[in-house]
Amino acid sequence: MSQRLSPLSLSCNSLRVQCRRSVLPPFASTTPIAYYHDYIRFQTSGGVSRIPLLNPKLIGLVNSRGNRAYQQDFYGFATLLLEPHELQYTLRTKLDYEWDPSGLPDFIARQVHFIGLYDGHGGSTASQFCRQEFHALFENAHPNHIPELYEWIKEIGGYFSKRLRPRPFLPWLQDPNSKAVFDLEARATTAFFEVDRSLSGEKEARVSGATASIALLQTLDKPAPPFFAAENLALTVAHVGDTTATICSTDGTVTPMTTKHHAETPIESTRLRRVMGSALVTDSFGEARWMGVLENTRSLGDFKYKPFGVTPEPEVRAKLLKGSECSHIVLTSDGISSLVSHEEVNDLVRFAPTPAEGAKRVLSFAESIGSEDNATVIVIPLLGWGKSQGRDTTKELRKYKQNQAVGRRRM
Template sequence: MALRLLSKPGFKCTASPFVANYHDYVRCASPGGAMRIPLASPKVIGVANSRGNRGHQEDFYSFATLSLNPEELRISVKKAHAIDWDPSKVGDLYARQVVFVGIYDGHGGSAVSQYLRQELHGLFESVDKSMIPELYTWITKEVGGYFKRYRGGPMTPWIHGVENTSEMDLEARAALAFYEVDKNLSSDPVAQNCGATASLILLHTLDSPAAPFFSAKKTALTVAHCGDTRVLLCSTNGGRVFTMTENHHADSRVESARLRKMMGSALITDSFGESRWMGALANTRSLGDLKYKRFGVTPEPEVRTKLLEGSEWAYIVAVSDGVSSMLSDDEVVDLARGCKDPKTAADRILSFAQELGGGDNATAIVVPLAGWGHITGPDKTKDLREYRLQEAAGSERLRRM
């Protein structure tokens, strides 16, 4: 039995026992048996991370291969894609595999984002539906305020007990894990004013025999998202962007409707013209920020799914707002085109954002798919990027004069 310690800077040390089955490689079938491919290889997942001009780093990331209940995955695939996936055809070892990639952007300090980097993948794997009734009581009674009227969201089937209930799907698991983070942090004063956004990429390949996500013919993609980190899909057909996330700001379509319905209006525009919820937070969904939770700031992730077939998609890019505040979605995915490996692509995205003058903490993660290296059509933002670089260089020269 493994023992997890939540001993991050600024947090009290507590412990909870569970069996940790996640690992840092992905298995795939081969004629000679199972192969293990390390996720940390720059050819498997590419990461670029910088603190920019700031004196501290609040951006973090993590990746792992989780071991989840095949029945839960079967239910998820059926619900999201109407596919009757049979886990017995690939065997239990492969059927349980879900590649987890997380990007976390902290605010008010780095404590919560560091906690997520070290703990969220293990927590996501270990949560169980039996935890939901107690968690629901904590949400409605202890958090209160906005959450007094919370009805359970994706966890609704299990809030009054789990006997004779079905397994969760990935949407319910994501909600349970994110709320459990807040519950774990609730006793520590640091998390009252410190928080983080998070986007999780979950890749579950459906091939038989099992293939890794970067060469699979059919992969179920699930994105669990909370805040303004961004997850983008790049198509091999012309390099078109498919956006898997929406920024959770108070003036966004989804969030403005949710908050007006439950809380009225607490949206304040600062002197820079930026909207802030309660006059303090740019994001209305986050982990941590516990003193704002009773006013409608929720950790519940927005979950979106997509079936990735054949070589239709080239790669996934995840970026923090240190990148997305400088670059459009099209520019982000175009910068990764033609790179020899995912690490080079991530470095190129981050470097370009910094060349334009970006000084914030910034992270770019590139995850290759079966269509890597096969994008057709021209680089549609090349001329724009060259112009923007010239403008940035001219502005820098004027500044130094």
């Protein structure tokens, strides 16, 4: 690891991922078993080494309760072991990239890093469950689960009895014994619905929920260095709600990997009106609310509103990254993104000496302009970390927003 990364003080809410047996599951097993672990394996000239994924020098992280009575933001890190043919097929079909895992140790060929951010609302039931279980449910997802899972989905009624079937499920709904490849989009969709099914027995999850952004990182280089030293990476983001994931290049370019799932946004208004008609209400503050209550129309939990179109079906996007051209990836909860733009976040992070300091700068700025919500910032450094060029283009705007905030507080 480069010397520019300094130690990171992790919040007490950090996920403590349990290590599982190191024996690998049989190829195409029909009995899923969790094998996730909390370290990164990578190749060196001397063989294979490993470093804890929760190493404080790796990922910049801040997590604040703000002025709220309790914390509803949580997060989780894990390294999953997935089938190489599934990863190979995903890269070929989604990114037109031919990846050959031959020659790699089996446990490295299977390795995908999972970083999740969960923003609870109405209570912490859903977000705490995600922190504890999402990574295992993601790794354990299997096409054999889909027919039974879909029967549960239809039992929700309303929107789910009217709508078309989730597209990634179609091969296994048409033929439970389908030989179609279970790619990352199908795995992510299955996992999000599995989380929702698990939450359905919780009384609190009827009126509370969570939004979620999951970033999956796979190193494509041979030999395989850790993700922060890799030139070629695949990033897949699975997302519901208004948590955000953004790629930041060394030239200052910002590439959002998420869109906010609010009822007034084009993707959601089209989806909801096609099946449910219009139930969008503008409150006294001029903010749009679905059913007059909900800001997010995709979430985990919120079972009271599921028949009216609130879905856990994730939006899944994938992108090939050149590590030397990318400084970092940032995940934020809406305690940050509701006040701070992607460009402002990028400028605050990319000129910081460490990812940890960058995350702290983002939180500090958000609080200085009035953020009172729970807030989380996760900064994932890539090969281009510390090589950002150009000027801080949002500096004057940030200063203006801070001055305006001071003026409001004085009044």
